[in-house]
Amino acid sequence: MRALAFALALLVAAPALADSNLPPAYWAYRQLPDPKQEARAQALMEELRCLVCQGQSIADSDADLAGDMRDLVRRRIAAGEKPEAIRAWLIERYGDWISYRPTAEPINWPLWAAPVILLIFGGAMVAGRIRRKRS
């Protein structure tokens, strides 16, 4: 009985701090009429970090601010702006952190070099084994 009352109370409970007073922005849950533009917007939204639920992309998040960011991305794409210009605009404000796509900054060089280094390392190991087996 108590569990049921608790469950009922949960049903009517309003989540604190999460809900604003306004419905989602116009383009938050609406696709652009031009499929090419929508595809460009979608690709960019999947690579932008949600500022509220950090770790999700704005394409995946239902936070109000993520909806507003989708609205901003779709509006700018529809106005003819390049996705990279929108990404740069956001990076200027929030830092590289907001984009999931690693940049070519020196701090990321080890990341880009890692596959090559691991491939060379693995190749050397395999070569060593083959040589040992033959001898």
Added chain:
Amino acid sequence: MSRALRLLPIILAVWILGTFAWRLIQPDDPTIRSQLVNREVPAFDLPAAVPGTGGLKSADLATGKPRLLNLFASWCMPCVAEAPVLAELHRRGVEIDGIAIRDTPGAVGAFLGRHGNPYSRIGSDPTSRAQLALGSAGVPETFVIDGNGVMRLQHVGPIYESDIPAILQALEKAR
């Protein structure tokens, strides 16, 4: 295989576990900081959030005197806690402009009626456009703007009683 090479996996494992332990003891700070601090406030032009007061555009912030720009919302609980501190700052002669995030005129009016109105102007930002332009990630947030309209400090989260000296000092420094 040489001895040093055989120790490599153990060294790697200790290093990785050490990193985990360090991050567990000292978690990452999730606060999002605006990269625009010490740069000019980006252009925005917002309509009035409540009828009878003017709207707010970025040019209004460069008045020759440092002021606060406070992002708030009537649906934001920490903003209620912050309201008396803003009133105290206002009482001490600090000029404060507000941006109401995702809010309606009625709700903002009721909020000001209940918690007081320390604001010179309040702009309405129904789709967080100005908030995103400012590099802000939530409410409440407060920026110290100097007389030339340059952002000098970002305070993330509510301003508590204990933050007043730091805010006043930042305003003094921005003079």
